[in-house]
Amino acid sequence: MARLKALRRSYAPLLLGIFLLVAPHVMSHYQFYVLQKGVQTAIHVLGLLILIGYTGMLSLGSAALLATGAYTYGILSVKLGLSPWLCAVAAVVFTTVVGTALAFPSFRLAGPFLVVTTVGFGEIVRILILNLEPVTGGAYGLAGFQNLLPTNMWVYHLMLVVLLLVAIGTERLGKSRIGLALKAIRQDEIAAEVMGVNVKRAKVVAFALSAMLAGVSGVFLANLTGYMSPDSFTGAESTTFLLMVVISGMNSAVAAIVSSIILTWLPEVLRFLASSRLLVYALILLVYLRINWVPSTKAAVTDLIRKLGFGKAGASGESQVGRG
């Protein structure tokens, strides 16, 4: 087992890299599009790895941040005609600011209450986009913006570079003192606080980083599709992103990338099942949770379930501090 793990650790990133570089040249046009979506999603999911996997802040509003990034980019480009690179920077900055604001409810709300808040945020953003028709195009969607780079292949390789950098950063963060402070918040917020972790500040950092990556991913999404509509940013999308993080084991950037690509592919493979493919998701999750053998993964999943309030009574909050 340990040997298998070591093997996986050393060769998995290499194999993944080779796959991502070679695949576009042997794939059909359509398959390549799905792969691009997968890579774009992976950038977003790495942000969620920090927020949900490390810090344990369960967010189901992440599609809205993706939308914020994509729409800011699109609107600035279409309505103001700014240079695409300027639009991209503005989109990432704006998404980071919006996402950071989401950290503030997390100071007071925990578990299911925080989840409901993020779901609410997601819906607000989607409805805003739907109704601000003069700016966003409403239900008709938004199209006609300039791309960052001339061809899809160039955009794809830019995404790969960004993905590589983000993955290295995420891994480094996870192993650092700051990453450990984040992981401590997931496992035992009070112990973290008492050990000198400024929990509020750490949460702000986690929300900000994940929002920043959602912004980057959103910009790429706009570049890939050339068109966006509120339908692409529903709560169901957020749930899929959460699933990607959970299935990845919430501990490794490489695993998060692989699970993002696979789960982006899955709906295409399962197209014949129509809407019942959601059942397959549930099934995958259940089987996965049953067979989940990596202890750290198990602990992380347990922490999340506990945060949702389904765990043992008194597993969080004051009751654990001890009797008088």
Next chain:
Amino acid sequence: MSSMTNDSVLRLEGLTKRFGGLVAVNNVSFDVQEGQIFALIGPNGSGKTTVINLITGIYPIDSGTVRFLGEPIEGLPSHRICWRGIARTFQNLRALPAQTVFENALLGKGYGKEGVGIWHTVLHSARYKEERAHNNEEIDEILEFVGLSDVRNERASQLPYGRQRILEIARALVTKPKLLLLDEPAAGLNSQEIHTLMELISSINERGISVLLIEHRMEVVGNLADWVFVLNHGAKVAEGTFDVIKEDPAVIQAYLGKGGK
């Protein structure tokens, strides 16, 4: 020993805490002197842990003051109290189970007080590497000191109970405390482990760290404590040296009466 000298590390004055109708801590005042091992004892439910939770800012204080090194710390958030130099362990184990021993100790370095920021961390800058090397050295020294070097890279959940307790102490030491609050460190340990623990607490104290100890085991209190404070129903019963305290009729009635000496 006068209770109002200037070299007090921790001074509580009129500390009071109510939970609904229950007065959990009632007008408690005491002084922990520099370099002292101060034992806080009392029957179950007498408010000992609540006192520690009030000192470390986990519960808000209803009335009274807490002064640490002469400065008021009541109302500060827990992480700031830690930064001032008060570290604690918990009555129930709170080592992070999924993390290794080293990582648990690293948590004591906190976040937000000092050290490099997020960009240095992600970019592995020279400053980050310097800090990491420094932290590793410091933590390895502390793990060596408490005797956990051999399990440095083991997951905390795989350690036996007694060593998890030691790990919590190691983690507290990494915060570089001037005052260490130990909440029933000997609970659940066997006599061999208690012996090791007592030696550890003595040598921590020899490093110039004052200790506030909550303990039920009288042999631990008797061996270690310079000063004993007895609490019952949230209020003071007596204080003094262990030899005086154990003869005090009020204490015997409140605490040692059953199963004591």
